[in-house]
Amino acid sequence: MSPVLARRSLIKTATLSAAAVGFLGGTKLAFAGSPTEGDLAILNVALGLEHEAIAAYQIGAESGLLKGGTLDVAVLFQSHHKGHRDAQIGAIKKLGGKPVEAKTADEYKKSTKLNVASIKTAEDVLRLAQKLELGAVNAYIGVMPNFADRSLSTVASKLLADEVMHYTALTQALNEALPKNTLSFGG
Amino acid sequence: MSALTALVAILISGDGGVGDASRGASLYVARCGACHSLGENGAGPSHQKLWGRKAATQPGFDYSAALRASKIVWNEKTLDRWLTNPNELVPGNKMMVQLASDPIDRADLIAFLRRETR
Numbered sequence: 665m666s667p668v669l670a671r672r673s674l675i676k677t678a679t680l681s682a683a684a685v686g687f688l689g690g691t692k693l694a695f696a697g698s699p700t701e702g703d704l705a706i707l708n709v710a711l712g713l714e715h716e717a718i719a720a721y722q723i724g725a726e727s728g729l730l731k732g733g734t735l736d737v738a739v740l741f742q743s744h745h746k747g748h749r750d751a752q753i754g755a756i757k758k759l760g761g762k763p764v765e766a767k768t769a770d771e772y773k774k775s776t777k778l779n780v781a782s783i784k785t786a787e788d789v790l791r792l793a794q795k796l797e798l799g800a801v802n803a804y805i806g807v808m809p810n811f812a813d814r815s816l817s818t819v820a821s822k823l824l825a826d827e828v829m830h831y832t833a834l835t836q837a838l839n840e841a842l843p844k845n846t847l848s849f850g851g
Numbered sequence: 852m853s854a855l856t857a858l859v860a861i862l863i864s865g866d867g868g869v870g871d872a873s874r875g876a877s878l879y880v881a882r883c884g885a886c887h888s889l890g891e892n893g894a895g896p897s898h899q900k901l902w903g904r905k906a907a908t909q910p911g912f913d914y915s916a917a918l919r920a921s922k923i924v925w926n927e928k929t930l931d932r933w934l935t936n937p938n939e940l941v942p943g944n945k946m947m948v949q950l951a952s953d954p955i956d957r958a959d960l961i962a963f964l965r966r967e968t969r
Contacts, residue, residue, distance in 0.1 A: 709894045712893075776888060776891050777893060795880060796885075803885035803950075805950070806950040809949075810947050810948075851956060
């Protein structure tokens, strides 16, 4: 048995009942404000991630490190993120909210999260994109149950599917193995 | 390997807790990284010096009133409860995600946070 599996079988017995109780009890709404305020907060976090992805692909494209087909794909993925951004801005405005603005290019370049200074090769660019896509996939999965307006879950799952597609393509471009386990996304 | 030897191996190899901090590091990037980092505020607060710190005290982050009022101090126990279900520990918080429903994942994430933010 793998160590993780062995540890899992040890812990499982102890936690099963607690998990079952939590499940039966259902989850309370995550946000203190009105349901719409909660949805707006989620959409604005997601919009912030889309702004950041657009900036990261821009930095990648302008770095001169990506060539030919790889550059084309990066530009294509960036255009998907621009579509996501516009969809989210539309949804936020429809709910009467104020969409968060993108930071300046300089702010993105300085952020320790993007760590642009450490990018030296095409592979570094792809790795940053892969990391951001995976983070976004998981964040979307995490927020999905908390939408009060269910039609927003449909929109969000469409965006999420695009990001899984990006993650998969980037993982293969990096010659990395695809996830071995089933249900490997989310938590 | 029996479950018992596995547990002993983990207890010996870990740095105090039962979690695997290096597995926790990749979980952290994948699941928390969209909103958190150890260095700067993003959609979520920075986790700089999180261990032993009072909740909602990272400078410059706009926390929910609920988390600010919670009086929680972050340690193994409180983090485990938060990651299991933030809404149950602090109703009205604005983390909005549950991304560590698995106890092993939580132990590993917590081991990582302990190692990096103490």
